[in-house]
Amino acid sequence: MAPKVLVSDKLSSTAVQIFRDRGIDVDFMPDLGKDKDKLLEVIGQYDGLAIRSATKVTEKILAAADNLKVIGRAGIGVDNVDIPAASKKGVIVMNTPFGNSVTTAEHAIAMMFAVARQLPEASVSTHAGKWEKNRFMGVEVFNKTLGVIGAGNIGGIVCDRALGLKMKVLAYDPFLSDERAQKMGVQKVELDELLTKADFITLHVPLTDKTRNILSREALAKTKKGVRIVNCARGGLIDEDALAEALQSGQVAGAALDVFATEPAKESPLFGLPNVVVTPHLGASTTEAQENVALQVAEQMSDYLLTGAVQNALNMPSVTAEEAAVMGPWVKLAGHLGDFAGQMTDDPIQAINILYDGVVTDMNLQALNCAAIAGIMKAANPDVNMVSAPVIARERGINIATTTQAKSGTFDGYIKLTVVTASRERSLAGTVFSDGKPRFIQIKGINIDAEVGEHMLYTTNKDVPGIIGTLGGTLGKNGVNIANFTLGRTQVGQDAIALCYLDAPLPEAVRSELEATGLFHQVKPLAFSVG
Incomplete structure (x- = not known):
């Protein structure tokens, strides 16, 4: 039977057709996501759910989703999906982090120009029949220093565009290597240095406990006087009250925000300030971006449902279609080893140690780990799968250890699994022969x-x-x-x-x-x- 997918938000007809062309049964109900009760009623019929931001996938919805295997979010943000609940249910959650990267980066650059030259205010004034040429005195971006907080995919594109504008670029990103910074043509700095030297600051990081209010009252006080700040990433990265005060005092000369701590933003201390440009979360709102993310999510979901390939998953290691084809027998082997150990183990498990030998060491070990852990957990919970198993293991305080070694014996490669309880250790090993069939080789x-x-x-x-x-x-x-x-x-x-x-x-x-x-x-x- 063909997999069945529900599209509950507005996705392009081209994306819907991708599902059909791949042989997937798809129901296109673009307004269903807004009706929680109706979604709850029908969700149990579907293997996949394709959404944008209108559909809220709550723990209650997931509890009723007995057949659901994958949720695909056309876009980056997954605030509308209960990922922990999805993981426990064994449902993969995918997003499309690269489909709107250029669009969001371009919006940040546009916002920088807008606040530098006071374009929105000048436009309103001119529409009103005024000719206030002397009122709107802007600044050039040429030869100015841009501080980029977060030099990942979108931030990296902003860096590239800024260099094209002949700006000096400072980048703060804990995960940015010296080699990568050099290749990008930017100077890697710590946050405090960026704050004190940048003429413009733009944010391109996710909202986490570490990044929340990264531009706090204290951070804003450290900035170069007259700095201009752009945020097209996530609301909550800036203390909005503190930013309003800094704008009024002149510490910050201007700000351009596409995102807010509370959205839709009906009110804000920043609204009405003359040196602030605001837009209603338009970062990904171009025809090209909306089409790109829709097509990408349809392809990703189809690949997973038909081949087992996992791309851009937030709660599961990614596995390409090519990897899935090669790894298939080894994933089965890992699952069988785990299944054997799980059926033989009655005591609470303290640790799971997995050894990979030879050719298997070059494969996606995270995915193989998930398969082995799922096999072990199935003895106690038959509904567990590769997504939910690691979550359950962590909840139980089970330590997972992975080691690798070069080819050490007769076989080109093998997997050895050891389960540790308070009273004993149980080990077994297996390999895959040239016929593609898993074999147990040691108990x-x-x-x-x-x-x-x-x-x-x-x-x-x-x-x-x-x-x-x-x-x-x-x-x-x-x-x-x-x-x-x-x-x-x-x-x-x-x-x-x-x-x-x-x-x-x-x-x-x-x-x-x-x-x-x-x-x-x-x-x-x-x-x-x-x-």
């Missing part, structure tokens, strides 16, 4: 070669004669057919294991009969999803 330090089957039986015993006969005879007389039988031992007379691939689930009565022989330390039926 409890004992080497084996076992195909993964839907129904399996794992036994442990002391290495003594008669075990194989008892196991095969008991299963045979009870009509349980063995598709594959693998044995292993540490050394003669010591610990031994058997792993049987069965055609059907092991009946409880047969398991009890095997236990009653007294020959086995463990008799454990296992189930794997091999589809």
